[in-house]
Amino acid sequence: MSGKTICLQNVEHFFSSHRIGEPPTKVLCQTSVTMPKQQFVSLVGPSGCGKTTVLNMAAGLVRPTQGNITLDGKTPKVGDPDVGYLLARDALLPWRTALMNVSLPLELRGGGRKERESLARKILEEVGLGNFADAYPAQLSHGMRQRVAVARTLVAEPNTLLMDEPFSALDAQTRLSVQQLFLRLWERVQSTVLFVTHDLTEAILMSDRVLVFSARPGEIVAEFEVDFERPRSLRELQSSERFHDLFRRIWDVFRQEVEV
Amino acid sequence: MTQLEEGVRMAKHSEIAASPAAIDAPKRRKPLADRLLAVIAGWIVLAGVGGGLWEWAGRSGYVNPLFISYPSAIGHALLKGLYEGLITVDARYTFVAVFLGFAGAAVLGIAVAFALAQNAYLKKVVDPFLTALNSLPRVALAPLFLMWFGIGLFSHVLMAASLTFFVVLANTTAGIESVDQDHLLLARLQGATRWQTFRLFIVPSALPGIFVGLELGFIFGTLGTVSGEMIVGEHGLGVRLSRDAGIFDTADYFATLFALVVISALLTFCFQALKNRLLGWQRLHVVQKSH
Ligand SMILES: Nc1ncnc2c1ncn2[C@@H]1O[C@H](COP(=O)(O)OP(=O)(O)O)[C@@H](O)[C@H]1O
Ligand SMILES: [Mg+2]
Numbered sequence: 281m282s283g284k285t286i287c288l289q290n291v292e293h294f295f296s297s298h299r300i301g302e303p304p305t306k307v308l309c310q311t312s313v314t315m316p317k318q319q320f321v322s323l324v325g326p327s328g329c330g331k332t333t334v335l336n337m338a339a340g341l342v343r344p345t346q347g348n349i350t351l352d353g354k355t356p357k358v359g360d361p362d363v364g365y366l367l368a369r370d371a372l373l374p375w376r377t378a379l380m381n382v383s384l385p386l387e388l389r390g391g392g393r394k395e396r397e398s399l400a401r402k403i404l405e406e407v408g409l410g411n412f413a414d415a416y417p418a419q420l421s422h423g424m425r426q427r428v429a430v431a432r433t434l435v436a437e438p439n440t441l442l443m444d445e446p447f448s449a450l451d452a453q454t455r456l457s458v459q460q461l462f463l464r465l466w467e468r469v470q471s472t473v474l475f476v477t478h479d480l481t482e483a484i485l486m487s488d489r490v491l492v493f494s495a496r497p498g499e500i501v502a503e504f505e506v507d508f509e510r511p512r513s514l515r516e517l518q519s520s521e522r523f524h525d526l527f528r529r530i531w532d533v534f535r536q537e538v539e540v
Numbered sequence: 541m542t543q544l545e546e547g548v549r550m551a552k553h554s555e556i557a558a559s560p561a562a563i564d565a566p567k568r569r570k571p572l573a574d575r576l577l578a579v580i581a582g583w584i585v586l587a588g589v590g591g592g593l594w595e596w597a598g599r600s601g602y603v604n605p606l607f608i609s610y611p612s613a614i615g616h617a618l619l620k621g622l623y624e625g626l627i628t629v630d631a632r633y634t635f636v637a638v639f640l641g642f643a644g645a646a647v648l649g650i651a652v653a654f655a656l657a658q659n660a661y662l663k664k665v666v667d668p669f670l671t672a673l674n675s676l677p678r679v680a681l682a683p684l685f686l687m688w689f690g691i692g693l694f695s696h697v698l699m700a701a702s703l704t705f706f707v708v709l710a711n712t713t714a715g716i717e718s719v720d721q722d723h724l725l726l727a728r729l730q731g732a733t734r735w736q737t738f739r740l741f742i743v744p745s746a747l748p749g750i751f752v753g754l755e756l757g758f759i760f761g762t763l764g765t766v767s768g769e770m771i772v773g774e775h776g777l778g779v780r781l782s783r784d785a786g787i788f789d790t791a792d793y794f795a796t797l798f799a800l801v802v803i804s805a806l807l808t809f810c811f812q813a814l815k816n817r818l819l820g821w822q823r824l825h826v827v828q829k830s831h
Pocket of ligand 1: 295296307325326327328329330331332333334496
C-alpha cells in the first residue's frame with residue numbers, strides 16, 4: 281500500500297469571531313510543510329493551537345483562509361475513500377453491534393453483505409475482538425470501543441490516516457496496549473499518518489517525525505526526526521535511554537510553549 | 541517494566557470484566573423485580589387490598605355509594621354492559637375512531653417532522669403556527685368538527701388526530717435533534733449520501749423519540765375521541781360516560797371506565813412489546829449503567 285503526500289503551502293487560518301465587529305481570530309500562522317507518503321507524522325502543541333484545524337483541513341472539512349493544502353497535489357475533499365479519520369470519541373453507533381459498526385464504511389460504499397462482513401470480522405480479530413463481534417458498544421469497555429473504532433477506520437484500507445488525539449480518552453494502561461496494537465497494524469501497511477496529540481510521549485513512541493507547534497496562533501517552532509527502528513516495542517522503547525534523550529530534547533522546546 | 545506488564549495485564553482484566561458474558565455470568569438468586577411470579581403476586585395483593593377497601597367503604601355506607609359505587613356493583617354493571625354492547629358496539633366504535641385518527645396523524649406527524657428537519661427555513665416559518673395550533677384546547681374544537689362534519693365517525697377521528705399529530709410531531713422532532721453530532725461528522729467523512737445519512741444515522745437516532753411520541757400519541761388520541769363523544773355522538777364509550785353520569789349511574793360509569801382502561805392498557809402493552817423488539821440496544825445502556 282502506498283499513501284498520499286500531504287502538502288501545506290503558505291497556509292494561514294482565521295476563524296471569524298462570533299461577536300459582531302470583532303476582528304477574526306488568527307489560529308494558524310503562515311505554515312508550509314510537506315509530509316511525504318508513508319510517513320507517520322505527529323503534531324504536538326498546547327491545547328487550542330490549531331492542531332485539529334490543520335487535521336480538518338487535510339480532511340477537507342475546513343478550507344484554509346490563505347494558502348493551499350493538497351493531498352497528492354489535489355484539494356482534499358470530504359468523504360475521500362482513501363482517507364481514514366479517527367477521533368478521541370469512538371462515535372460508534374449504539375444500535376449496531378461491533379461487527380456492524382466496523383462494516384459500516386464498506387456498507388456506505390456499497391460492498392456486498394457477505395464480503396463486508398468477512399472483512400469486518402477479520403479486522404476485528406486483528407484488534408483482538410473476534411469474540412465480541414456481536415456485542416453492542418454499551419457492552420464494551422472504553423478500550424474495546426476504541427479498538428472497534430480503530431478497526432472501523434482501517435477496514436476500508438485507507439492509505440492516509442488523520443487521527444485527532446485518538447487515544448487520549450483512555451486510561452494509561454489501556455492506552456499503551458491500544459497504541460501498540462495500532463502501531464503493529466500500521467507497520468504492516470505504512471500508510472501516511474497525520475497524528476495530532478498533546479502527549480509528547482505518545483508522539484515520540486509512535487511517529488517518524490514530530491512537529492512542535494507554538495501556542496495560538498500556531499506555527500511550527502521545531503521539528504524532530506525519530507529514527508527508532510520498526511517494528512517498535514513501545515514498552516521497551518519507553519524505558520530506553522534513547523527515548524529519554526529525545527524526550528528531553530523535544531521537551532525543552534515544548535515546555536516553553538505549554539508554559540506561556 | 542514489570543510494573544508496566546502488570547498494568548497491561550490489569551487493563552486486560554478490567555476489559556474482560558465488562559464483557560457481555562461477565563454481565564450475565566453470576567447465576568445467583570434473581571432480584572425480586574425480575575421474578576414474574578413475585579410481580580404477579582404483588583399485583584394481586586395490591587388489587588385485592590385496594591378493591592377490598594373500596595368495597596367496604598361503599599357497602600358500609602362510609603362513603604355514599606352514589607358517588608363511588610363499589611367493585612361488586614361495578615362487576616355486575618360490567619356484565620350487564622357486555623350484553624348491551626359495551627364492547628361490541630361502543631368500545632369498537634371508539635377505538636375504530638382512535639385508530640383511524642391515530643394512524644393518519646402518526647404518519648403525518650412523522651413525515652412533517654422529517655420534512656421540517658430537512659429545511660431550516662421552512663421550520664422557522666411554520667413553527668410559531670404549529671405552536672399556536674397546539675396550544676389550542678382541543679375539546680373546544682369538538683363542536684366545530686361536529687358542525688362541519690356531522691355527528692359521525694369522522695368528527696371523532698379528527699378529534700383523535702388533532703391531538704396525536706402534535707404529540708408525534710414534537711417527539712419525533714426531539715428524536716431527530718438528538719442525533720449525535722459525531723455520528724453526522726462520521727457520516728460526512730465516510731462519504732455517506734444524503735439518503736444514507738438519513739436512513740443509517742438519523743432515523744435510528746430518532747426511533748426512540750418516535751416511539752415515545754406514538755405511545756403518548758395513542759393515549760392523547762383516545763382522550764380526544766372520548767372527550768368528543770362526551771359532547772355529542774351516537775355510539776362510543778364517551779357517549780356512554782356522559783349518559784351514565786347524567787343519570788347518576790355510577791356503577792355503569794365505572795364499568796365503562798374500566799373497559800376503557802383495560803383496552804388502552806392492552807394496546808399499550810402490545811406496543812411496548814414491539815418497541816422492545818425494535819429498540820433492544822437501548823436497554824443495554826440501562827443494563828450497563830446499573831452495573
Ligand atoms: N469553528 C470554529 N469557529 C471559531 N473558532 C474556532 C473554531 N474551531 C476552532 N476554533 C478556535 O481555533 C483555535 C484552534 O482550535 P483547534 O484547532 O481545535 O485547536 P487544538 O486542536 O490544537 O486544541 C481554538 O482557539 C478554537 O477555540
Ligand atoms: Mg483538538
